[in-house]
Amino acid sequence: MKGITGLLTGLLFGAGLALSGMTDTSKVVGFLDIFGAWDPDLMWVMGGALGVTLLGTPLVLSRAKPVLAASFSLPLSIAVDRRLILGGALFGVGWGLWGYCPGPAVAALAYGELSTVIFLGAMIGGMWLAGRLGLTVSHLKN
C-alpha cells in the first residue's frame, strides 16, 4: 500500500484542483480581483480544504506516528521572519500575474498547453536560483 500512496493522494488532489476551478487562470485572477470584477467562488475551495484540515489534522497528529512511515515530517521552523514575508510576497505577485500557483500549474499539464510548461520551467528555474542566491537558508537578518 505504501508503494502507491503518493499516487493515490496525488490523484485526489489533482481531481480536486480541476474540479474546483483552480486550474483556470482567469478564474484565479478573477478571485484576486477584489477591487474589480471579483469572483468569490474560489473562497469555497479554501473553505472546503481548510474545513477538512482544521478538523482532521489535530486528530492525525495525535497519533504517535503515521500509518506507513516512522515519523511525521513537519517543518521545524516557527519564526515569523523577513524571509517568510519576502518569499510569500514574491510568490503572491507571480500568482497574480499569471493565475497559477504550483499545484494547479502541475495539474494543468493535463491540458497540454505550452504556456504551462514554460511557467513550470521558469518556476523550477526560480527555485534553483533562490538556492544559488543563498535566500533559502536564514542568511537574512531578522
Place this chain on the structure above:
Amino acid sequence: MSIPVTPLAGGLLIGISSLLLLLTLGRIAGISGIVWGALSDPDRSWRWQFISGLVAGAFAIHALTGRPIPSPSDAPLFMAVIAGILVGIGTRVGSGCTSGHGVCGIGRRSVRSIVATCTFMATGVVTVALLRAGGLIS
C-alpha cells in the same frame, strides 16, 4: 447566497488528500516543496507519484465529468516566464505555497503559515489591481 458546488467539492477533495498524505506517509501536501524535493531530495519516489497523480487526477475529472477544459491564459508568454520565476523564488524563500501554507499549514494552526498566506493573498490582490489599473486585464 448560493454555495458554488464544484469549488466546495474540489476543496474538500484537496483537504482529504492532504489529510491522507499526512496520515499515511506523515508528509505535508505542499506542492512547491514536493516539486523541488522531486528534483533535489533522495526520497523522490512518493513525490514523483504525487506529481503524476496531480496530472492524471485533473485529466480524469475532465474525461469523466465532461467538465470543459479551461481556456488557456491569453496573457503574453513572457508573463508566464516572469510569473513562474517569481513563484519559484517566492515559494522556496517563503517555504511554501497555497497548499503547504494555505491548506496544510493553517490546518495545523501554524502561525508562520497564517502570516505567509495573508502575505501572498495580499500581494496577489495588489498585483491584479495594478494589472487592472494598467489596463492589462479587462
